[in-house]
Amino acid sequence: MLFRRRQPETRLQRLRGALWPRRSWRRSLRYMQKRVLRLRATPHAIAAGVAAGVFATFTPFLGFHFILAFAIAYCIAGNMAAAALGCLAGNPLTFPLVWASTYEVGRAILRAEVPDGSAPPGLERALTHLDIASIWEPYLKPMLVGSIPLGLGFAGLTYALVRFGAASFQASRARRAHERTAARIRPLAARTPSDVRS
Numbered sequence: 383m384l385f386r387r388r389q390p391e392t393r394l395q396r397l398r399g400a401l402w403p404r405r406s407w408r409r410s411l412r413y414m415q416k417r418v419l420r421l422r423a424t425p426h427a428i429a430a431g432v433a434a435g436v437f438a439t440f441t442p443f444l445g446f447h448f449i450l451a452f453a454i455a456y457c458i459a460g461n462m463a464a465a466a467l468g469c470l471a472g473n474p475l476t477f478p479l480v481w482a483s484t485y486e487v488g489r490a491i492l493r494a495e496v497p498d499g500s501a502p503p504g505l506e507r508a509l510t511h512l513d514i515a516s517i518w519e520p521y522l523k524p525m526l527v528g529s530i531p532l533g534l535g536f537a538g539l540t541y542a543l544v545r546f547g548a549a550s551f552q553a554s555r556a557r558r559a560h561e562r563t564a565a566r567i568r569p570l571a572a573r574t575p576s577d578v579r580s
Contacts (some may be wrong), residue, residue, distance in 0.1 A: 423461040429545035430460030433537040435468020440480055440533030442525040488528025
């Protein structure tokens with residue numbers, strides 16, 4: 383293969399690459415910013431797509447975030463690629479904060495009692511056999527209820543920031559393209575008819 387590594391990565395190196403950027407956080411975030419802003423879509427479509435991905439990240443439906451983000455983006459005329467990029471807001475570093483905050487907000491809204499800290503009876507069996515009913519009331523229901531206001535708030539903030547950034551970036555790019563075109567046309571317009579005949 384043309385771009386294969388000479389030394390294959392070990393499992394530890396792959397795990398580190400999945401949890402921590404290879405270069406730096408600043409460079410990785412800058413790369414993601416460029417990827418979002420360079421999408422070929424309207425500022426609304428880009429911003430709506432990213433906002434849909436961010437909202438989906440707050441829901442407790444781990445494993446279905448991309449599907450949910452695509453469905454929301456489709457309903458609000460968002461860009462699907464932007465929705466996928468918005469889902470990257472959920473990662474191993476942010477999920478603990480997201481889950482804890484959605485659980486606490488949902489518990490406060492529902493005025494639910496705090497579990498005693500022990501796992502519900504049969505939690506392992508419930509997760510392996512996908513018996514969601516046994517963990518719905520103590521954990522999933524508060525997380526789902528809490529994800530709605532938090533997800534809407536962060537999605538709205540994301541929409542405003544991304545729309546402003548995309549509109550500014552596209553206007554700047556159009557202005558630079560117009561200036562390049564004008565610079566190419568100016569020398570042709572300065573030519574006299576005698577130059578054209580010769």
